[in-house]
Amino acid sequence: MRCGQIAAGPGTLRVLFVIPGEPQGCSMIFARRQAESLERQGVDVNLFHLRSRTSLLDLAREWRRFRRRVRRVNPQVIHAHFGTMTAWFAACAVTLSRQRRPLVITYRGSDLNATPEGAEWRAWMRAAAGRVLSQFAALRASRIVCVSHELRSRLWWRRDVALIMPSGVDTDIFRPEPRERARARLAWSEKQRLVLFNAGYNPGLKRLDLARQAVALVRNFLDDVCLEVLDGRTPPERVPELLNAADCLLLTSDREGSSTLLQEALACNLPVVSVNAGDSRERLAGVRHCAIVERDPVAIAAELARILKVPVRSNGRDKVRDFSARRIAGELYRIYFDLVWPMGEPAAEGVRAQAARATR
Numbered sequence: 001m002r003c004g005q006i007a008a009g010p011g012t013l014r015v016l017f018v019i020p021g022e023p024q025g026c027s028m029i030f031a032r033r034q035a036e037s038l039e040r041q042g043v044d045v046n047l048f049h050l051r052s053r054t055s056l057l058d059l060a061r062e063w064r065r066f067r068r069r070v071r072r073v074n075p076q077v078i079h080a081h082f083g084t085m086t087a088w089f090a091a092c093a094v095t096l097s098r099q100r101r102p103l104v105i106t107y108r109g110s111d112l113n114a115t116p117e118g119a120e121w122r123a124w125m126r127a128a129a130g131r132v133l134s135q136f137a138a139l140r141a142s143r144i145v146c147v148s149h150e151l152r153s154r155l156w157w158r159r160d161v162a163l164i165m166p167s168g169v170d171t172d173i174f175r176p177e178p179r180e181r182a183r184a185r186l187a188w189s190e191k192q193r194l195v196l197f198n199a200g201y202n203p204g205l206k207r208l209d210l211a212r213q214a215v216a217l218v219r220n221f222l223d224d225v226c227l228e229v230l231d232g233r234t235p236p237e238r239v240p241e242l243l244n245a246a247d248c249l250l251l252t253s254d255r256e257g258s259s260t261l262l263q264e265a266l267a268c269n270l271p272v273v274s275v276n277a278g279d280s281r282e283r284l285a286g287v288r289h290c291a292i293v294e295r296d297p298v299a300i301a302a303e304l305a306r307i308l309k310v311p312v313r314s315n316g317r318d319k320v321r322d323f324s325a326r327r328i329a330g331e332l333y334r335i336y337f338d339l340v341w342p343m344g345e346p347a348a349e350g351v352r353a354q355a356a357r358a359t360r
Contacts, residue, residue: 013336014044016075018066020086023049026236027201030167030260031081031106037168037329043336046073053085066093076340079104079332083111083134091140102142102339104332107134108167109147109257109278110205112154143335147258148279163335166258166279168328171320174240174267176313182245192224193308196246196270198261201232207252210297214250217301222308230261243268247311248304252295253277263323266316273303283323289314 017035021027035045048069052058070078070093078101080090087105094103111134115127135156138144144162146152152162183190195215199208208229215227228246230239239261243249249265249272256278263283265272271289274280284290289312291303321327 012042012044013077013333013340014073014075015046015077015079015336016070016073017045017047018050018078018080018086018090019047020050020053020082020084022051023047026232026234028081029236033170033325034081034168034329034332037170037325038332040326041329041333043329043333046075050086050089053089059085059089062089063093070097075101077102077104077336079106079336080137081106081108083107083137084130085133087111087137087141088133091137095140102336103140104143104145104335104339105137105141106145106165107147107151107155107257109151109255112146112151113255113257114154142339145332145335148256149282150278151257163331165328165331166263166323167260168325169260169263169267169320169323170325171267171317174243174264176269176317177240177244179245179247179311179313182241185241186245188245189224192226193222193311194226194228194246194248195304195308196228196230196242196249196265198230198249198251198259200230203231205254207254207295210252210295210300211250213297214252214300214304217297218304218308221305225308239264240268243270246270248273248307250300250304251275251277251280252300254295256280258283266314267320269313269316271307271312271314272316273300273307275300283319287314287316287319290316 017031019028019031035047038045048066050062052062078090078094080087083105090103094101112131115124138155138158141158144158145165146162147166149164152159152164155162180190197211199206211227215225219225243265249262249270251259251262251274258279262272262274262280266283266287272284273291273293274284275295276292281292284292289307293299293303
């Protein structure tokens with residue numbers, strides 16, 4: 001048994017994760033990894049992927065499928081891993097169920113953040129409707145998790161039960177490796193200066209245009225500067241290798257919850273240049289060879305040029321305990337535990353002691 005792992009037994013917690021999207025691919029990979037971290041802590045985690053969130057007919061089918069899953073798993077806690085329809089779906093489920101189970105909701109960014117200016121009106125309406133569902137779902141939540149302080153400030157109510165907790169990074173997967181070794185496997189040139197950028201599924205929100213402008217300016221001062229763009233199709237297993245092979249991670253988003261990739265970069269000691277979005281300022285505080293910059297291509301290019309001129313690694317891993325997957329899993333365990341076995345129940349004291357040891 002690993003140090004801090006909670007033994008399975010009569011006190012084992014059963015939790016049902018509700019995750020938007022399909023179980024395949026890299027969408028919501030951080031939620032699936034969080035489930036794996038909790039399982040290592042001894043929690044019995046079952047995943048329900050809400051495959052459709054727009055069609056009423058499909059939602060009715062998903063409702064029946066969800067009820068069958070609940071009857072089979074009999075979870076003690078339901079945890080929705082996004083706001084909008086995902087959280088609303090889970091909130092309706094726990095409200096209408098004969099057995100009132102506690103509901104935990106994790107808000108991650110676009111489920112509460114305002115829509116960026118310039119969005120097409122249909123996209124703006126969909127995003128606005130999603131934010132309203134997020135806010136009303138919060139009224140049914142027993143506990144709320146927000147991945148940054150900025151995100152919690154956007155809640156209309158229930159801030160008193162909202163905790164700040166990033167998704168967590170598996171430090172066994174994301175760890176420093178010599179850049180030369182990672183580049184050799186990727187067949188990348190040693191001479192190139194490589195800037196990593198995550199466009200995800202929404203390059204407009206992530207401001208790929210701004211990243212390209214900044215890198216174009218850097219090329220006026222430095223040779224062989226390359227912008228390596230990740231999108232929603234990038235296999236998750238490649239990400240640690242890409243982080244270790246790159247010279248810098250660049251974030252230029254209009255809005256963020258808490259960038260998981262930024263935390264993964266810190267765990268790999270990769271320098272980061274970021275605008276002030278989400279919790280990037282907090283995460284980069286005190287980390288060498290990193291910078292918070294204005295959302296301006298000239299300012300971004302200046303910091304990129306400084307870091308890329310003589311590539312070195314950061315000391316980001318020194319901060320990894322703040323957002324390690326093991327620590328976050330322990331914190332979630334204690335939340336679940338306190339919802340299922342409130343203080344004062346003698347039968348639960350042994351399991352409570354195990355929960356406390358898990359977060360040390």
